[in-house]
Amino acid sequence: MxxxxxxxxxxxxxxxxxxxxxxxxxxxxxADLKNWPKGASPKEVGTKIAYHFNETPHTNFNRPGPPKVITYPETCTWYGALTFAKENKDNKLVKKLQERFEPLFGVEAKMIPIPDHVDYSVFGSVPLELYMQTKEKKYLDLGLSIADKQWGPPEGPRVVKESQGYYDQGYTWQTRLWIDDMFMITALQAQAYRATGDQKYIDRAAKEMVLYLDQLQKPNGLFYHAPDVPYYWARGDGWMAVGMAELLRSLPKTNPNHARIMKGYKDMMASLLKYQAEDGMWRQLIDKPESWPETSATGMFTFAMITGVKNGWLDKELYGKAARKGWLKLITYINENNDITEVCEGTNKKNDLQYYLDRKRNIGDLHGQAPILWCATALLR
Structure with missing residues (x-):
């Protein structure tokens, strides 16, 4: 040569x-989750959405008129705004969100939900977050009273016979095996653990999660909206995705249920990866290409993947790319009023495909505002 x-x-x-x-x-x-185009950074987007939330009156599931009590979409958005403020080191925002809470100790006391149902009990996650950021004991007392009641003796008109059987086995008496519960229950108990360091709270949440995984997760890693409704409704699955990610974020690896929950989480993430559209969105019915791109679920799935990548549970390249695409497309649905569009309205279960395809598409619904704040928080962690 x-x-x-x-x-x-x-x-x-x-x-x-x-x-x-x-x-x-x-x-x-x-797959970069740190560097963003101008206007697309979690700091910029999260700030707009969080301050907009704080200026928004208490809302009644996007329906006219004020609610009788704080609804769970508001709770979820409030929690997201607080965690974002913490990660963004925005003390002014923390103060404003604290001021929003103060009337609940006085003139608005009746708006604190009676914690006799998972959708009401999740409210306790907000005062617990306020306690962790302000160290004011009144928030801890309120939050723990709700977390403890969730595992206390069954009470209230919402209790059903089946729940008593689960309570006798060490589960919460609010168990109903709806996939929504795995955010509502685990968010509250994980917050109680973070606030106190008392392992009983995180152990409760983990045991409950395994019950739901064993009963409800399908072989493909996803979840039907209900056992008698064979559709993968995206926001319903979103509650499971966020619930597992939030729980695993604080669950000690020594917990006997850690491996089972991690498997359930990874199985779900792998399946979601297959159904993400090329532009980064997920659809109202996850596996139905004829259904419409939906923002609340996209935000939830994106949060779950961001959290997995940041904690080293998921492949950085594969899932980082999916998470980046999800975030960049999701924020294009935010309008000039800082309201997210294309949010599926609240949906009861129904064994009817057309029912899901025809669901109303809301604008500014807090079901959709909350996941944006969760994503912004996760990106800053």
Missing amino acids: NKNSILGIACLASALTVMGQANLYAQSKD
Whole structure:
């Protein structure tokens, strides 16, 4: 082989190395969860959504008139705004969100939900977050009273006979095996654990999660909206995705249920990866291409993947790319009033495909505002 041939081979090898490095950089850029185009950073987006929430009156599931009590979508958004404020080091926002709460100790006391149902009990996650950020004991007392009641003796008109049987086995008497519960229950109990360090709270949440996984998760990793409704309704699955990610974020690896929950979480994430649209969105019915792109579920699934990547549970390249695409597309649905569009209205179960395809698409519904704040928080962690 002559000198020129050797030189040519060396140049080709060098070029291929550079190309390989460039491709690797391109892949990493696609999966980058730190650097964002102008206007798309979690700080910018989260600030707009959080301050907008704080200026919004108590809302009644996007229906006219004020609610009788704080609804769970407001609770979820309030919690998201507080966690965002913490990660963004925005003390002004924390103060404003605290001021929003103060009337509940006085003139608005009747708006604190009676915690006789998972949708009402999740409210306790907000005072517990306020306690962790302000160290004011009144918030801890209120939050723990709700968390403890969730595992206390069954009470109230919402208790059903089946729940008593679960309570006798060490589960909450609010057990009903609806997939929504795995955010509502675990968020409250995980918050109580974070606020106190008392392991009983996180152990409760983990045991409850395993019950739901064993009873409800399908072989493909997803969840029907209900056992008698064979549809993968996206927001319903979103509650499971966020619930597992939030729980695993604080669950000690020594917990006997840790491996089972991690498996359930990873199985779900792998399945969701297959159904993400090329533009980054997920659809109202996850596996139905004829259904419409829906923002609340996209936010929830994106949060779950961000959390997995940041904690090293998921492949950084594969899921980082999915999470980045999800976030960048999701925020394009925010309008000039800082309201997210294309949010599925609250949905009762029904064994009817057309029922799900025809659900109303809301604007500014807090079901959709909350996941944006969760994502912004997770990206800043």
